[in-house]
Amino acid sequence: MKKTVNQVKRTDGEKRMAVLRLELDYELATLYEAMIENDEEKKKECKRRLEKLRQELMRLLQV
Numbered sequence: 001m002k003k004t005v006n007q008v009k010r011t012d013g014e015k016r017m018a019v020l021r022l023e024l025d026y027e028l029a030t031l032y033e034a035m036i037e038n039d040e041e042k043k044k045e046c047k048r049r050l051e052k053l054r055q056e057l058m059r060l061l062q063v
Contacts, residue, residue: 013060020057027053 027050034042 017057017060020053020060024050024053024057 027046031043031046031050034046
């Protein structure tokens with residue numbers, strides 16, 4: 001039973017990591033756009049979201 005639970009957790013984690021990578025790419029592209037436009041508010045928001053994504057990725061990597 002433990003093996004099954006661990007396998008499911010690992011599979012879910014791998015799927016979430018793939019989604020996180022896509023989200024990170026999108027936020028980085030958005031941040032780049034904000035930098036080009038010199039939009040300080042948009043840059044702050046992107047950096048905040050990137051930090052949240054980074055923290056989630058770090059939690060997944062520790063499991």
